[in-house]
Amino acid sequence: xxALTTPGRAVRAIPRVVVMALLTLVVLGPIxxxxxxxxxxxxxxxxxxxxxxxxxxxxENFERLFATTKYPLFLSxxxxxAIGTTVVTLxxxxxxxxxxxxxxxxxxxxxxxxxxxxxxxxxxxxIVPLYVTLAQLGLIDSHAGLVLVNVAxxxxxxxxxxxxxxxxxxxEIDEAAALDGAGPLRTMFQIVLPLLLPGVATVAVYSFVFSxxxxxxxxxxxxxxxxxxxxxxxxxxxxQYTVDWGLVTSATLFTLLPTVLLFLAVGxxxxxxxxxxxxx
Amino acid sequence: xxxGYALVAPIVVIMLVVxxxxxxxxxxxxxxxxxxxxSDSDFVAFETYAKVVGDPSFWAALRRSxxxxxxxxxxxxxxxxxxxxxxxxxxxxARSARVWVMLPWVVPTVAVTIIWQWMLxxxxxxxxxxxxxxxxxxxxxxxNPVWALxxxxxxxxxxxxxxxxxxxxxALATVPGEVIEAATIDGANAWQxxxxxxxxxxxxxxxAVALVGSLWSFNxxxxxxxxxEGGPADATTTLPVYVYNTAFSAFRASEAAAASVLTVxxxxxxxxxxxxxxxxxxx
Numbered sequence: 289x290x291a292l293t294t295p296g297r298a299v300r301a302i303p304r305v306v307v308m309a310l311l312t313l314v315v316l317g318p319i320x321x322x323x324x325x326x327x328x329x330x331x332x333x334x335x336x337x338x339x340x341x342x343x344x345x346x347x348e349n350f351e352r353l354f355a356t357t358k359y360p361l362f363l364s365x366x367x368x369x370a371i372g373t374t375v376v377t378l379x380x381x382x383x384x385x386x387x388x389x390x391x392x393x394x395x396x397x398x399x400x401x402x403x404x405x406x407x408x409x410x411x412x413x414x415i416v417p418l419y420v421t422l423a424q425l426g427l428i429d430s431h432a433g434l435v436l437v438n439v440a441x442x443x444x445x446x447x448x449x450x451x452x453x454x455x456x457x458x459x460e461i462d463e464a465a466a467l468d469g470a471g472p473l474r475t476m477f478q479i480v481l482p483l484l485l486p487g488v489a490t491v492a493v494y495s496f497v498f499s500x501x502x503x504x505x506x507x508x509x510x511x512x513x514x515x516x517x518x519x520x521x522x523x524x525x526x527x528q529y530t531v532d533w534g535l536v537t538s539a540t541l542f543t544l545l546p547t548v549l550l551f552l553a554v555g556x557x558x559x560x561x562x563x564x565x566x567x568x
Numbered sequence: 569x570x571x572g573y574a575l576v577a578p579i580v581v582i583m584l585v586v587x588x589x590x591x592x593x594x595x596x597x598x599x600x601x602x603x604x605x606x607s608d609s610d611f612v613a614f615e616t617y618a619k620v621v622g623d624p625s626f627w628a629a630l631r632r633s634x635x636x637x638x639x640x641x642x643x644x645x646x647x648x649x650x651x652x653x654x655x656x657x658x659x660x661x662a663r664s665a666r667v668w669v670m671l672p673w674v675v676p677t678v679a680v681t682i683i684w685q686w687m688l689x690x691x692x693x694x695x696x697x698x699x700x701x702x703x704x705x706x707x708x709x710x711x712n713p714v715w716a717l718x719x720x721x722x723x724x725x726x727x728x729x730x731x732x733x734x735x736x737x738x739a740l741a742t743v744p745g746e747v748i749e750a751a752t753i754d755g756a757n758a759w760q761x762x763x764x765x766x767x768x769x770x771x772x773x774x775x776a777v778a779l780v781g782s783l784w785s786f787n788x789x790x791x792x793x794x795x796x797e798g799g800p801a802d803a804t805t806t807l808p809v810y811v812y813n814t815a816f817s818a819f820r821a822s823e824a825a826a827a828s829v830l831t832v833x834x835x836x837x838x839x840x841x842x843x844x845x846x847x848x849x850x851x
Contacts, residue, residue: 301820307650311647311651311654311669315668315671315726315730316668316671318672319683321683325686333692334692335689336692336697338697380578380582383575383578386575387573387575387576388572388576390572391571392572393572393573393575402583403747406583406587407783407784407786408783408832408835408839409787410787410789410807410808410828410831410834411785412789412790412811412815413594413811413824413828413831414586414587415815416815416824417589417591417593417594417595417597420593421586421589422718436585437586439582440583440587443579446719447579472571496672497674501675501677501678503677503790503794504790519678521676522676522678522682523794533692536682537682540682543676543678547675547676548674550674551674555667559734560665562734562738563734563739565737566735566776566777
């Protein structure tokens with residue numbers, strides 16, 4: 289609080305406070321704006337002098353969203369795909385990280401290279417051949433196919449992220465468990481996995497957010513309207529009419545709400561985990 | 569050892585099926601003359617590549633991708649560093665910022681593009697009106713060939729800078745306080761301390777972030793496609809958009825594949841050069 293008592297320091301703090309205010313405005317302003325917009329009646333939305341708060345709060349946009357669009361269906365589809373992606377990513381990347389870094393399968397050192405390589409390939413390039421591959425597997429136009437594709441893009445990064453966490457657990461713990469007669473599988477589930485929880489949480493949030501926001505693959509590999517995920521459904525809601533801003537703003541709010549709420553609940557762990565994994 | 573292989577097998581199989589096999593398929597397609605996706609075609613060796621290399625719009629797209637990459641890295645680096653340095657401080661603002669600064673990243677891309685189109689709308693948009701109030705007419709930025717790309721770069725940076733900010737913040741926390749203190753005692757000001765002490769210590773993390781972030785940025789399709797689909801007049805057609813439109817609007821599958829293979833080669837060379845010349849000494 290000395291900043292308040294010494295005038296010199298207070299003056300020097302001004303630029304910093306201005307930058308803080310600007311950053312807050314830039315980051316949170318758009319989210320605030322879409323939120324209050326969706327509570328405005330039509331007449332206020334298309335007013336040429338927008339107000340910072342609705343003059344009259346209304347729920348009519350949300351009522352229309354639920355009554356006239358397939359929003360509830362898109363929502364449940366998105367949950368199916370996001371939870372599916374998260375679970376499969378967890379299983380695949382924990383298994384891979386454990387196998388590579390604990391059971392010393394050759395190639396552990398190459399993970400970063402493989403991660404890098406998978407980012408070098410434009411996703412656009414894969415759309416066409418992947419479509420053919422999924423059709424051959426009978427997975428086109430299905431949530432399972434979409435989960436498979438999502439996992440291919442989340443798992444390498446997650447395996448790499450988990451490495452830092454696994455390497456931080458002393459190998460002596462494994463050795464002690466082995467002396468006590470625990471097999472490698474039991475060591476993995478009962479000893480290493482519980483110590484890995486921060487990493488697991490980070491990877492779970494990452495893959496959930498990835499598949500919740502994924503648009504390109506979802507729009508190409510799902511043909512039935514009934515199977516569309518939220519981003520694709522949201523895009524369709526805009527395209528359908530001359531832009532109905534009431535519907536669009538409320539649909540947008542309800543598309544970002546699930547991940548934002550999830551993040552506000554567990555974001556602290558995610559940030560910690562990302563830092564721990566990435567700076568190791 | 570057998571168990572180890574069994575544990576690593578799933579990720580290997582998935583990556584072979586979803587990435588490696590389709591990739592080989594794309595290379596194969598690029599050596600043929602396929603037009604409509606999946607239609608009959610003949611083997612033409614490198615003829616399609618010659619066509620792509622001879623197409624001025626391919627080079628224009630590559631140039632725009634270069635601008636896209638530089639613009640995104642510049643804006644995101646400034647935002648991320650600014651945010652990270654402030655998040656490091658004490659107090660309620662910094663403590664809460666460590667969580668909310670990530671929010672733009674968790675907002676789905678489609679929602680990001682709608683939010684900004686809504687705020688920049690020239691009839692009802694709040695940002696448009698705010699600029700109008702101080703005498704600046706933004707016009708319709710996404711419909712303007714000069715401004716469309718820079719404005720989409722800003723929108724995309726808003727969406728992606730949080731990831732970098734958090735990693736930089738984490739890296740800053742690993743810089744020992746005593747080293748900074750020592751520099752301060754030796755009479756270095758904040759700016760000198762940052763460049764002489766903090767920056768070199770951050771180099772390994774910055775190296776990784778720059779490499780992964782660049783590749784990530786370069787290949788972005790959705791932000792651009794959802795706002796302008798590459799227009800107006802190709803002003804926002806970066807390479808991924810070029811590839812997408814070539815395959816799905818122009819129905820020239822082989823040319824799209826050849827352009828993508830060339831993209832991977834360009835990125836590969838750029839990444840190798842970057843690793844060769846920018847890798848911090850001790851790594």
